[in-house]
Amino acid sequence: MTETPLLEARGVGKRFPGVQALQDMHIELRRGEVLALVGENGAGKSTLMKLLSGIYTPDEGEFFLDGKPLVVSGPRDALEKGISIIHQEFNLMPDLTVAQNIFIGREPRAGRFFLGDRALEAQAAELLDRLHMPLTPRERVGDLTVAKQQMVEIAKALSYEPRILIMDEPTAALNDAEVRTLHDLIRRFIGPETGVIYISHRMDELKRISDRITVIRDGRYIDTLDTATTTMPEVISRMVGREIVGDFRPEGVRPDRPVVLKVRGLTTKDLLKDVSFELREGEILGFAGLMGAGRTEVARALVGADPIESGTIELRGQPVRITSPAEAAEHRIGYLSEDRKNLGLLLEQDVNANIGLSSIRERFQRWGFVKDKAMRARSRELVESLRIRTPSIDQTTKFLSGGNQQKVVIAKWLVKDCDILIFDEPTRGIDVGAKEEIYRLLNELAAQGKSIIMISSELPEVLRMSHRIVVMSEGRVTGQLEAAEATQEKVMHFATMRPETEAVS
Amino acid sequence: MTTPTATEEQQKSVSTGVRDTLRAGLQQFLAFASLIVIFAFFSVVSPNFFNYGNVTNILFSTVVIGTLALGTTFVIITGGIDLSIGTGMALCAVMSGVLIVNAGIPLPIGVLGAILFGGLIGLVNGLNVAVLKLPPFIATLAMMLVAQGLALVISDSAPIYFDQTPAYIDISIGSIIPGTNFPNAVLILALAAVIAGVLLNKTVLGRYTYSIGSNEEATALSGIDVRRWKIVIYTLAGLFTGLAGVMISARLGSAQPATGMGYELQAIAAVVIGGTSLSGGKGSIVGTVIGALIISVLNNGLQIMSIPQEWQNVILGCVILLAVYADRARKGATA
Numbered sequence: 134m135t136e137t138p139l140l141e142a143r144g145v146g147k148r149f150p151g152v153q154a155l156q157d158m159h160i161e162l163r164r165g166e167v168l169a170l171v172g173e174n175g176a177g178k179s180t181l182m183k184l185l186s187g188i189y190t191p192d193e194g195e196f197f198l199d200g201k202p203l204v205v206s207g208p209r210d211a212l213e214k215g216i217s218i219i220h221q222e223f224n225l226m227p228d229l230t231v232a233q234n235i236f237i238g239r240e241p242r243a244g245r246f247f248l249g250d251r252a253l254e255a256q257a258a259e260l261l262d263r264l265h266m267p268l269t270p271r272e273r274v275g276d277l278t279v280a281k282q283q284m285v286e287i288a289k290a291l292s293y294e295p296r297i298l299i300m301d302e303p304t305a306a307l308n309d310a311e312v313r314t315l316h317d318l319i320r321r322f323i324g325p326e327t328g329v330i331y332i333s334h335r336m337d338e339l340k341r342i343s344d345r346i347t348v349i350r351d352g353r354y355i356d357t358l359d360t361a362t363t364t365m366p367e368v369i370s371r372m373v374g375r376e377i378v379g380d381f382r383p384e385g386v387r388p389d390r391p392v393v394l395k396v397r398g399l400t401t402k403d404l405l406k407d408v409s410f411e412l413r414e415g416e417i418l419g420f421a422g423l424m425g426a427g428r429t430e431v432a433r434a435l436v437g438a439d440p441i442e443s444g445t446i447e448l449r450g451q452p453v454r455i456t457s458p459a460e461a462a463e464h465r466i467g468y469l470s471e472d473r474k475n476l477g478l479l480l481e482q483d484v485n486a487n488i489g490l491s492s493i494r495e496r497f498q499r500w501g502f503v504k505d506k507a508m509r510a511r512s513r514e515l516v517e518s519l520r521i522r523t524p525s526i527d528q529t530t531k532f533l534s535g536g537n538q539q540k541v542v543i544a545k546w547l548v549k550d551c552d553i554l555i556f557d558e559p560t561r562g563i564d565v566g567a568k569e570e571i572y573r574l575l576n577e578l579a580a581q582g583k584s585i586i587m588i589s590s591e592l593p594e595v596l597r598m599s600h601r602i603v604v605m606s607e608g609r610v611t612g613q614l615e616a617a618e619a620t621q622e623k624v625m626h627f628a629t630m631r632p633e634t635e636a637v638s
Numbered sequence: 639m640t641t642p643t644a645t646e647e648q649q650k651s652v653s654t655g656v657r658d659t660l661r662a663g664l665q666q667f668l669a670f671a672s673l674i675v676i677f678a679f680f681s682v683v684s685p686n687f688f689n690y691g692n693v694t695n696i697l698f699s700t701v702v703i704g705t706l707a708l709g710t711t712f713v714i715i716t717g718g719i720d721l722s723i724g725t726g727m728a729l730c731a732v733m734s735g736v737l738i739v740n741a742g743i744p745l746p747i748g749v750l751g752a753i754l755f756g757g758l759i760g761l762v763n764g765l766n767v768a769v770l771k772l773p774p775f776i777a778t779l780a781m782m783l784v785a786q787g788l789a790l791v792i793s794d795s796a797p798i799y800f801d802q803t804p805a806y807i808d809i810s811i812g813s814i815i816p817g818t819n820f821p822n823a824v825l826i827l828a829l830a831a832v833i834a835g836v837l838l839n840k841t842v843l844g845r846y847t848y849s850i851g852s853n854e855e856a857t858a859l860s861g862i863d864v865r866r867w868k869i870v871i872y873t874l875a876g877l878f879t880g881l882a883g884v885m886i887s888a889r890l891g892s893a894q895p896a897t898g899m900g901y902e903l904q905a906i907a908a909v910v911i912g913g914t915s916l917s918g919g920k921g922s923i924v925g926t927v928i929g930a931l932i933i934s935v936l937n938n939g940l941q942i943m944s945i946p947q948e949w950q951n952v953i954l955g956c957v958i959l960l961a962v963y964a965d966r967a968r969k970g971a972t973a
Contacts, residue, residue, distance in 0.1 A: 186859070209861025224859050226852035228919035229845075237849055237860045246841050289860075 137200035139164050139328045140216075140297055145194035147180055154180040158194065159354040160330075160347060162297065167319060167329040169343035169360070171372055176564075177352040178332050179221070182301055186211045186218050209238070217295035219286050221302045221332075227275030232257030234274050235289045260292050264318065280311040280424065287318060298322060299330040302562075304338060308423040308590065309625075316342050336365045337593075348372055369565055383417065383616045384576050386600045390414040391449075393584050394466075394553055396435070399444035404430050404608040408444070412553065412584050417575060419599025420588040422628045426605040428588045429471060432555045436461035436468040462491065464553075467546035469539075471558035471588070477542045480531035484523050485512040487530050487541050492548045515544040519574060536560075536567020543574065554578065555586040560594060572598060592621050606630050668964055669912055669928045676932060680939035687942055694820060696931070696938045701810070701823040702727070702886045704930035706905035707912075708834040709760075709878025711926045712871045714909050715838075717851040717918025718774035720872065721902050722763060722781035723879045728898030729789040730756045730883025735798030735893035738806060745805055753880035759785060760876015764869035782902070789895040798893040810888035823885050830881060835923040837874070847871055851918025907954070908933050911961040932957065 142160040146153070155177045162168050172178055183189045185196070187205035196203040198214065205211045211218065225234050232254045233240070241252035257270035266284050268277075274285055283303065290298060298319075304312045319329055319342060331343055339346055340360060348355040348371040355371050394412040399405055404427045412418050420428040433439040435446065437455040446453055448464055455461045458468060470477050478487055489497055489508040497508040512526045521540045523533055530541060539559060546554055559575070560568045575598060579585055589595045595602055602619050604612040604627035612627030681688035706723045713720045734752035737743045743751065759781065766777035800806045810823040838844035846867045849857045858864045882901075887893040912929030914921025936957065940950045 207861070208859045212861055220859065222855075224853065224856035226849045226856055226919070228848055228852040233845065233849075237845075237857065238862045240842065240845060242842065246843070248840055248842060248845060 136164065138162055138197075139199065139326075140203075140330075141197040141200075142181070143194055143197065145181075145184065145191045145196065147184060147189060148192050153352055155184075155191075155352045157353060158349070161357070162328045162330055163345075164328060165323055165325050166344040167323065167331050167342055169339045169346040170330055170332045170349065171339065171346060171368060172349040172355075172564075176349045176372075178301065178349065180352070181349075182218055182220065182299060182332075185216060185299065212293045212295070215293075215296035216299065217290035217293050217297070218299040219290050219301060219303060223282055223286065225274050225282055225285055225289075227273070229274060230270065231261075231268050231272050231274060231277075231285055231288075232270035234285055235260065235292050237289075257288075260288060264288055264291065264321075278425070280307055283307060283311075283315070287315070291318075291322065296327050297330070298327070299332075301332045303331070304333060308425075310423070312338065336368065339368070340365065372565055383598055383600050385415070385580055386616050387415065388413075388600075388615070390416060393449055395445075395447040395450075396431075397445045397447075399431065399434055399446070400442045401430060401434050401439055402442055405434060406609045408605075408608075408610050410603050410610060410613065412586060413600075414584055415579050415582045416600045417579050417585045417587055417598050419595040419602040420586060420605065421590075421592065421595045421602055421624050422605035424590065426628065427608040428605055429557055430608070431605070432468055432557055432586065432588060435555065436466055438468070462549060462551070465549070465551045466553040466555070467549060467551035468555045469542050469546060469557060469559065471561060478530055478538060481529065483527045483529055484516065484521070484533070484541055485509055485526040488512040488515055488526070488544045488548055491545055496548065511548055512544070515547060519544055519547075520570065534564075534567065536563040536570060539563060539567075539571060540574070552582070553584045553586070555588070557588045558590060559587060560589070560591070568594075592624060595624065596621065604628050669925055669932070669961070672961075673928050673932050673935065676935050676939070680935065680942065684939065684942045687939055692938065692942070694824075696934050697824045697827075698821050698889075699938065700930050700934040701821075701827045701889070702882050703901065703904050703908055703933060704827050704927060705830055705878055705882040705885060706901060707908040707926045707930050708830055708923065709875035710902075710905050711834070711909050711912075711914055711921055711923060712838065712847050713774070713875045714906070714914050714916060715847050715851045715918060715921040716868065716871055717854065718767060718868075718872075719778065719906070719916070720760075720763065720875050721775065721778040722759060722785055723875065723882070723905060724901035724903070725782050725786035725789065725898040726756060726759045726876065726879040727883045727886060727901060728893075728895055729759065729785040729792075730880040731887035731893035732789045732793045732798065732883075732895050734806075734884055734887055735800065736792060738803055739798050739800060745803060749806075749809070749884050752884050753877055756880020756883060757873050757877040759879060760873040761869065763876065764872030767872060768865040768868035782899075786896075786899065789898070793893065793895040795895060797895065798887075800887065800891050800893075807888050807891050810885050823889060826881075826885065830878065831923055831927050834878075838923055843867070843870060843874075848919060851920075853919075904933060905930075907958050910958060913961075913965060915965075929961075 138161045140160070140162040142158050145155060145158040147155040158177070158181065160170070160181070170178060180189065184191050185205060187207040187210050196205070203214065205214065205216070226237065229237070235257050236253055241249040241256065243249045254270045261268050261270065266288055268281060268284060268288070274282060277285065303315060307315065319331070323329060333339060343360045345357055345359055346363065346368055347357045348368060350372060358368065390413040392411045393414050396411070397409050399408040408431055410418070420431065422428050430439065434441050435455070437457045437460055446455065453464060455464060461468065479490065485508065489512060493503060493508070497504045509526060515521070516523060516526055519540045521544065522537050530538060533541065556575070560571050563571065575585060575587065587595070587598055596619055599619070600616050602614040602624060603610055604614065604624055606628055611630045614623060686692065706727060710720050710723055730752045733755045734748060737751045738745060738748035763778050763781055766772045767774050808822065810821060812822050813820050814822055814825070838847065846857065846862060849862070850864055850867065854864060908929035909921070909926050910916065910929070911932050912922065912925030912927070914925060933954065936954060937950060940953060
């Protein structure tokens with residue numbers, strides 16, 4: 134292969150005060166390929182993206198486009214040079230329409246200053262049609278589902294007619310059908326003069342979409358593998374620097390335990406219809422389903438965050454009415470939101486403050502004064518027992534990695550002595566190594582007799598962890614599976630089932 | 639081949655278009671309906687309320703708050719705030735007096751100078767916010783104090799009277815509509831509102847104003863020079879401040895250096911009552927005009943009913959709470 138690569142990074146390095154974020158980085162994107170870029174959180178992927186979009190400038194090394202040195206001065210410059218980047222966080226304006234979002238900064242004008250909105254909408258309609266996207270130009274982006282917002286991002290990126298498309302975790306919020314649509318789009322985009330850099334944590338996807346996989350770790354280039362001839366355990370072992378044995382099965386499944394939580398006919402105004410299930414002591418109950426099936430809504434209704442229309446909840450045989458998360462906590466039910474950063478943690482506060490936060494009133498105060506010593510002692514204990522990697526309990530939480538932040542949230546609920554813990558997407562955005570630790574922790578908690586509801590969109594995770602699996606679709610429970618009988622196929626069967634037909638039979 | 643789907647899409651597009659218009663309309667309709675209700679209420683309880691003289695009065699008293707509110711609507715839609723518009727207005731009024739009365743500069747140039755001086759205040763705010771990255775609240779709070787101090791320094795703490803330049807006073811009080819005493823100030827406010835409306839809805843500036851307020855980082859990543867546009871937006875608010883300074887001093891016949899404090903909050907109140915969100919991204923000029931009208935109708939009506947000033951403030955405060963609460967409730971209903 135003597136052809137010059139489309140995009141190349143040679144020996145690129147970037148330092149921040151106290152951290153070497155990237156060191157001697159090599160990337161080679163060939164024409165017509167999808168290059169997957171994988172690495173644990175903090176491996177340097179985001180830094181690389183920011184260098185390519187001109188937000189940072191490299192301290193060492195160079196980028197090459199078509200073999201010529203490439204210097205990017207800013208996001209606009211990157212776009213003009215044919216590099217479109219879809220960042221991990223949504224970069225849309227929710228208050229603007231689809232068309233306005235796609236053409237922001239390049240809106241057709243009448244004169245220098247006035248907008249040509251009719252032309253704008255026509256261009257957007259033409260683009261969306263060409264990309265086969267079921268979107269309308271005048272819809273407000275904030276009203277769209279996450280998957281459709283993602284499409285808007287992609288439409289926007291492609292509207293620049295880039296030669297290089299870089300996607301950072303594009304499927305983190307998508308269900309399987311949506312992922313397939315995305316992959317179709319990528320395949321249509323790929324041509325003899327274009328290339329895609331695809332960053333993902335989802336190993337199964339890489340096999341389906343990528344041609345080669347570049348692994349980076351701790352800001353360094355590790356290896357590049359041909360997807361066709363490599364195996365996922367090989368990729369993962371390079372990512373984490375050790376071999377992870379796949380295909381675990383759930384531990385400690387014991388169907389004879391007493392029922393702690395019994396939910397009957399749970400119905401809410403918006404979505405849930407007649408949801409019933411039981412949770413046993415020491416059990417990990419998995420909730421599977423596609424995005425929007427109503428799993429998070431079940432959790433929110435359970436802890437009183439959303440009002441219930443009808444249905445009953447029994448705790449250890451006693452009927453209870455829970456109307457707020459505070460009441461749920463009094464009943465020792467904890468909900469660990471999927472949206473850790475917004476709903477689960479005070480990122481600007483230290484680890485100690487976060488761990489103690491929800492228990493200060495019952496545990497760590499006397500006459501309104503915080504019992505600092507007791508709280509710190511308990512925090513230290515938990516940091517140790519959960520193996521939270523932090524220099525001290527005084528570290529500001531936002532500087533912890535995703536996995537360790539998740540552990541802080543768990544610690545917070547353990548201080549409260551919750552015995553029913555609802556985990557919503559506990560490993561979202563967490564790298565492979567940290568996932569293992571969260572899994573170990575969930576198993577330990579269950580072994581101690583805590584009852585766990587685990588909502589997850591990753592099937593392998595559900596299968597590996599759950600003692601039993603509740604599958605939902607369109608607001609109803611469509612199936613319940615024991616660990617021994619559960620397979621990916623069975624879960625998907627129930628998850629894609631139209632509940633109406635189920636209800637008839 | 640794609641014709642059927644295209645038509646389908648178009649139909650859907652039309653229907654969502656209508657829905658969006660209705661929704662945006664609802665927000666303004668609520669404010670407008672409240673205005674009508676309040677107006678009807680005063681008309682019923684007080685015989686002196688609904689007549690040409692008093693309605694003109696109400697419109698006239700809307701001018702200063704309204705003009706300030708127009709400019710600050712842009713700033714608030716970006717998610718910012720401008721606390722310097724009240725005392726900035728007083729400073730511009732003083733500048734107008736210094737230029738026209740003290741320096742004897744021809745009236746049109748003096749007026750233009752005062753307005754541009756407002757723009758300069760806004761420019762400094764914009765630089766502080768966009769370049770030095772100061773929080774808008776702090777940057778404009780500081781400017782509020784600076785402007786008040788400068789107004790007093792420049793004028794030697796004494797009002798400047800426009801007795802010798804009646805043409806200046808006519809900018810506000812005179813009437814170019816023959817045979818009436820309908821004040822020019824109201825016409826100028828109407829014109830300013832139209833200009834603001836066009837800027838916000840039909841120009842690139844307006845689009846980026848919404849865009850920045852909706853998601854500033856995303857706007858920057860889309861290759862838009864957010865810094866530059868923020869500077870432009872704060873400068874624009876400053877120009878409206880300058881205009882308000884001219885209008886208020888023309889109306890009073892004097893530039894009062896010690897006034898201005900408190901106007902900024904009334905203007906912000908008008909913007910908020912008009913349905914513009916303080917967290918940015920949403921808002922409209924029509925709403926702001928209605929908001930300003932609600933405030934002056936309330937002030938006027940309560941005065942006519944001889945309700946003491948203290949209670950007028952209590953009622954205005956409650957109206958602001960109600961407006962924001964109604965906005966929340968509406969959002970809750972659609973979500």
